[in-house]
Amino acid sequence: MLELADHWIWDCWLFDDGEDFHIFFLRASKALIDPDRRHMHASIGHAKSKDLKNWMLLPDALVAADAPAWDEVATWTGSVVKNPADNLYYMFYTGLTRPSGGLVQQIGFATSSDLIAWTRNPDNPVTSADPAYYASQENGDPDTNWRDPWVFFDPRDQKWHMLNTADIKGGGLKTRATVAHAISDDLEKWQVLPPLCGEAGFGQVEVIQVEEVEGKYVLVFCVGNQHLNERKPGFQTGTYSVPADSLTGPFHFERTQIINADGIYAGRIIKDRSGNWVLLGFVGGQNTSEFKGRICDPIPLILTSEAVLKIKE
Numbered sequence: 001m002l003e004l005a006d007h008w009i010w011d012c013w014l015f016d017d018g019e020d021f022h023i024f025f026l027r028a029s030k031a032l033i034d035p036d037r038r039h040m041h042a043s044i045g046h047a048k049s050k051d052l053k054n055w056m057l058l059p060d061a062l063v064a065a066d067a068p069a070w071d072e073v074a075t076w077t078g079s080v081v082k083n084p085a086d087n088l089y090y091m092f093y094t095g096l097t098r099p100s101g102g103l104v105q106q107i108g109f110a111t112s113s114d115l116i117a118w119t120r121n122p123d124n125p126v127t128s129a130d131p132a133y134y135a136s137q138e139n140g141d142p143d144t145n146w147r148d149p150w151v152f153f154d155p156r157d158q159k160w161h162m163l164n165t166a167d168i169k170g171g172g173l174k175t176r177a178t179v180a181h182a183i184s185d186d187l188e189k190w191q192v193l194p195p196l197c198g199e200a201g202f203g204q205v206e207v208i209q210v211e212e213v214e215g216k217y218v219l220v221f222c223v224g225n226q227h228l229n230e231r232k233p234g235f236q237t238g239t240y241s242v243p244a245d246s247l248t249g250p251f252h253f254e255r256t257q258i259i260n261a262d263g264i265y266a267g268r269i270i271k272d273r274s275g276n277w278v279l280l281g282f283v284g285g286q287n288t289s290e291f292k293g294r295i296c297d298p299i300p301l302i303l304t305s306e307a308v309l310k311i312k313e
Contacts, residue, residue, distance in 0.1 A: 065095075079091075165205055243307035259308075
C-alpha cells in the first residue's frame with residue numbers, strides 16, 4: 001500500500017521500466033483539513049516498487065507553474081510513455097487555469113531521461129477541447145472538461161494516440177461524457193479529432209485507460225455518484241470496464257459493468273511480474289467521510305465471458 005502521513009494521495013498512473021514499477025500520483029497536504037479542497041492544490045508525486053506493494057518515495061515530478069501559465073492552478077492526472085525516437089520519457093498531464101471565472105482543463109507534457117527530473121514542454125498545452133466537437137467555455141459552458149490523457153502507440157497506423165476525458169458538444173448533463181481522441185506522429189504535435197463515441201450515458205468518464213487483456217480489448221474508467229444518470233439505476237461510485245473492439249473502439253458503453261472493488265476509485269490496471277493483470281487505485285469510499293487518500297495493494301483481476309473485468313475471487 002502507498003500511503004503518506006502528511007499528504008492525501010488519489011489518482012495515479014503506472015509505468016513499468018522492466019525493473020521497477022513507477023507510480024505517479026496526485027498529492028495534496030492534509031493541512032488543508034478538508035479533503036475536498038485537495039483538487040485545487042494537487043501536485044504530482046512519484047514512487048517506485050518491485051512488487052506493486054512496497055513503495056520507495058522519490059522526488060515529486062511536477063507542481064503547478066508560476067502564473068501566468070496554462071497549469072498555474074494545479075497539475076492533474078496523466079500517463080507516461082517512452083519514445084524510442086529520442087529515448088526520452090514523456091509525461092502527459094492535465095493543467096488547470098481559471099479564465100473567465102471557470103475551470104478550464106488542457107493537456108501538455110514534460111520529458112525526462114530518467115523518470116526523476118522532468119522538464120515542461122515550452123509549447124504546452126498540446127491539446128485542448130475543440131469547440132466543433134466538445135463542450136467548452138468557447139461554446140457556452142462555464143467550465144471545460146479535458147483531462148486524464150491516456151497515450152499509446154498503435155502499430156496499425158504507426159501513430160501515437162491520446163484518449164482523454166471530455167464532454168460531447170450539445171450533450172445532456174448526465175449523459176454527455178465521451179472519449180476524446182487526438183493523434184501524433186512524434187508525441188509533440190497533436191491533431192484533435194472527433195470523439196470515438198457519442199454520449200457514453202454518464203456525466204463524466206474519468207481516468208480512461210484501454211488495454212488488450214487475454215486477446216480482448218477493454219476500456220477502464222471511473223465515475224462518481226454525482227455524474228451518474230438517474231435513468232440508469234444500479235450504478236454507483238467506482239471503477240468500471242467496457243468491452244472494446246480495438247484500442248480505439250468502438251467502445252460498448254451499453255455493456256458497462258463495475259469492477260467489484262468497493263471503494264476503489266480511479267483504478268488502473270497493469271501486469272504484475274507474474275504476467276497477471278491487477279488493479280490499483282485510491283481508497284476513496286462512497287462519500288467524503290470515507291476518503292482515505294491512499295493507494296491500495298494490487299487486486300488480482302479476471303476477464304469474464306462478457307469481456308469485462310472483475311476481481312479474482
